[in-house]
Structures are given as structure tokens and as C-alpha cells.
Amino acid sequence: MSIQMSRRDIVRGLIGGAAGLTMAPMSFANLGPPPGMIALRYNENPYGPSPGALKAAGEAAALGAYYADDLQEPLLRTIATRHDVALENMVLSSGSNEALQAAFVAWGKKGKIVLPSLTYSDHLDYAQRMGVELVRVPLADDLSIDLDRIAAAVSDDVSLVYICNPNNPTGHTLDGDALRDFCRTVGKRAVVMIDEAYNEITDRPDYTSMIDLVREGENVIVMRTFSKIFGMAGMRVGYGIGRPDVAKTIADYVMAWPNGVGLAAAQACYTDDKFIQFSRSKIFEGRKMVVDTFLDNGIKPLPSQANFVFADIGRNGGKFQGQMAEHGILIRGRFDQYPDYIRVSMGRIEDIKIFRTVFTELINA
Ligand SMILES: Cc1ncc(COP(=O)(O)O)c(C=O)c1O
Numbered sequence: 001m002s003i004q005m006s007r008r009d010i011v012r013g014l015i016g017g018a019a020g021l022t023m024a025p026m027s028f029a030n031l032g033p034p035p036g037m038i039a040l041r042y043n044e045n046p047y048g049p050s051p052g053a054l055k056a057a058g059e060a061a062a063l064g065a066y067y068a069d070d071l072q073e074p075l076l077r078t079i080a081t082r083h084d085v086a087l088e089n090m091v092l093s094s095g096s097n098e099a100l101q102a103a104f105v106a107w108g109k110k111g112k113i114v115l116p117s118l119t120y121s122d123h124l125d126y127a128q129r130m131g132v133e134l135v136r137v138p139l140a141d142d143l144s145i146d147l148d149r150i151a152a153a154v155s156d157d158v159s160l161v162y163i164c165n166p167n168n169p170t171g172h173t174l175d176g177d178a179l180r181d182f183c184r185t186v187g188k189r190a191v192v193m194i195d196e197a198y199n200e201i202t203d204r205p206d207y208t209s210m211i212d213l214v215r216e217g218e219n220v221i222v223m224r225t226f227s228k229i230f231g232m233a234g235m236r237v238g239y240g241i242g243r244p245d246v247a248k249t250i251a252d253y254v255m256a257w258p259n260g261v262g263l264a265a266a267q268a269c270y271t272d273d274k275f276i277q278f279s280r281s282k283i284f285e286g287r288k289m290v291v292d293t294f295l296d297n298g299i300k301p302l303p304s305q306a307n308f309v310f311a312d313i314g315r316n317g318g319k320f321q322g323q324m325a326e327h328g329i330l331i332r333g334r335f336d337q338y339p340d341y342i343r344v345s346m347g348r349i350e351d352i353k354i355f356r357t358v359f360t361e362l363i364n365a
Pocket of ligand 1: 095097164
């Protein structure tokens with residue numbers, strides 16, 4: 001090969017390469033379920049984001065060159081107004097997970113953190129890597145959170161108590177007034193953090209929420225997210241509502257800066273009751289289908305007030321998760337202390353119909 005030819009090849013290669021770069025079709029294939037698969041694994045709401053949120057996100061993306069600080073306060077004000085709390089009760093974070101992590105690190109420095117033995121855990125792994133000492137309290141026999149046992153575990157060296165209501169992965173929901181009594185008592189000894197990621201899906205969201213205790217000045221912080229009912233898990237917006245000093249401590253430990261696209265979308269859908277009701281009705285419809293699928297196959301799932309259902313299938317859940325995946329359906333198994341359980345998240349109704357067929361076939365195979 002002559003030098004000339006190879007130069008020509010190089011130039012051609014460069015042009016081809018550049019054209020390839022500019023003309024390559026944009027692919028979001030890695031966002032959402034893998035092609036051909038049905039995702040019932042992460043408790044997302046596939047009916048979101050709402051049309052209004054999508055429009056606002058597009059407009060904000062066009063101004064994505066700029067830092068988005070100015071979108072923060074209007075969103076927090078809107079949320080604060082809805083719950084009749086002050087701006088200093090509010091803290092914003094990149095998904096609620098960031099605020100949970102921030103709280104665990106902040107209070108983990110001051111003492112131990114008490115929590116149920118089976119609960120949402122992504123922030124727990126992080127906290128443990130940061131050297132935070134966790135005290136895990138067993139669930140009651142019916143897999144509900146045992147508030148009495150948790151209260152008994154709150155000794156003088158405990159700084160924070162974490163309660164997820166509804167709990168993930170069980171879907172179990174504590175009675176609002178029982179939890180209120182618990183918060184009032186235990187809050188005298190430690191901060192009580194209530195993770196209400198799924199509150200908007202519960203039967204009685206206001207009764208089940210502890211935000212009224214924040215208005216009363218109790219030692220409580222409530223964590224919420226736009227990832228679940230609002231269907232914005234990939235847009236990373238979460239917030240906390242708590243006593244001003246508690247909210248400020250979390251804000252001091254939060255690292256991510258505001259994400260303009262997420263904030264604009266959140267602002268657009270927060271008061272969109274039509275979309276919230278639509279999502280609730282789809283979740284309820286799907287949940288009944290999943291529950292009926294279990295019951296029809298002789299399996300009694302745990303009662304759930306969230307967008308997922310937890311059930312003992314009488315065989316290894318991790319292995320069954322793998323079998324479902326081979327048939328194109330992603331669910332969750334592998335719950336350490338509960339090896340025979342699986343968790344199925346709500347998806348689109350048409351996806352749940354396929355789940356029903358595949359599950360029934362595999363469980364009877
Ligand atoms: C109970 C609970 N809290 C918090 C989160 C974190 O959600 P995000 O960080 O997307 O707000 C999840 C996610 O599944 C969850 O189940």
C-alpha cells in the first residue's frame with residue numbers, strides 16, 4: 001500500500017468517522033426496560049411523566065446551558081403551600097435517596113440508627129460504607145413493622161429512627177394514628193424519619209402521612225419523591241418536610257445541585273390531580289390483577305397499599321426471578337432473610353396481562 005493511498009484512506013476514514021458521529025441516530029435504548037423485556041422490578045410508574053411535565057421538561061432542557069437555582073424555591077413553595085408548612089421546613093434533593101443518604105450520614109455521626117430489619121435499603125448500604133452503625137429490628141410475624149419493638153430499641157445512643165411507610169418491599173402500611181403516637185413518643189429521644197415515597201398511592205394519603213406532625217413542631221422529617229406516583233424516577237427530584245433544624249441539617253449534607261429539567265417537570269405535575277388520579281387508577285387496576293394472579297395460583301400475597309406486591313411463592317425467589325427474566329419479565333427476588341419471596345411492581349396493564357400468563361405457566365411447571 002502506497003503512502004498516498006494510505007493517506008487517502010486516512011482522510012476518508014476521518015470524514016466517514018465524523019459523518020458517522022454526527023449522523024448516528026440518538027439511542028435511548030438503555031433507558032427503560034431492555035428491548036423486548038417487561039420491567040416490573042423498580043416500583044416505577046410507566047404512565048409518567050405527565051404530558052405537562054414532559055412539556056415543561058422540554059422547555060427547561062432548551063435552557064439547559066444555565067444553572068437551575070431559580071427553579072428550586074418556586075417548587076418548594078408550591079409543595080409547602082399544599083401542606084401548609086413554611087419554606088424552612090423544606091429540603092430539596094436529587095431523588096429522595098440523596099436526602100436519605102445525607103440524613104444517615106449526618107445523624108450517623110451522632111449515634112446509632114434504628115430501623116426495621118426488612119425495608120428499603122439502597123441508602124443503608126451507603127451509610128454502612130460511611131461507617132454508620134445500624135440497629136435492625138425484626139418485623140412482626142405478619143411482616144408489618146413492629147413499632148413497639150422499634151421504640152424499645154431506641155436507647156440513649158440512638159440519633160435517628162427510620163420508618164418506611166408503606167414499607168418497601170412488603171407494601172405493608174402502618175396505621176396513621178399508631179404511627180403518630182410512636183413519633184410523638186420516640187421523637188423525644190431521637191429524630192424520626194418517615195420515608196413516604198409511596199404515600200400518594202395509599203388508601204388514605206393524608207391520614208397515613210406524618211406531615212401534620214411537622215406542622216405541630218414534632219421531631220420528625222418526612223421524605224417524599226417525584227419518582228413514584230409522578231412517574232419521574234429518571235429525573236431525580238425528591239424532597240423532605242421536617243422541623244426547620246432537621247431540614248437544615250439534611251440540606252447541609254445534600255450535595256447535588258438542582259436539576260432544571262427535573263424541577264421544571266416536577267413543578268408542572270405536582271398539582272396535576274387529573275394525572276395523579278389517572279396513575280392511581282392504573283396502579284390499583286394492575287395491583288388487583290397481580291394479587292388475583294397470586295390468589296388464582298394458591299399464593300396469598302401480603303396486603304399492599306403501594307405500587308408493588310410481595311408474596312411468598314413457596315420456592316426460591318431469586319431462582320424464580322431468573323426464570324421470569326428468561327421469559328422476558330423482570331421482577332425482584334433475592335431478599336436475604338426471605339428467600340422464598342418475590343416483589344412484583346406495577347407496570348402497564350398490557351404488561352401485567354403478560355406477567356399473569358408467564359407467571360401462571362412457570363409457577364405450575
Ligand atoms: C421507600 C423508598 N424510598 C426512597 C426511594 C428512592 O427513590 P428516589 O431516590 O428515586 O426518590 C425508593 C426507591 O425505590 C423507595 O422504595
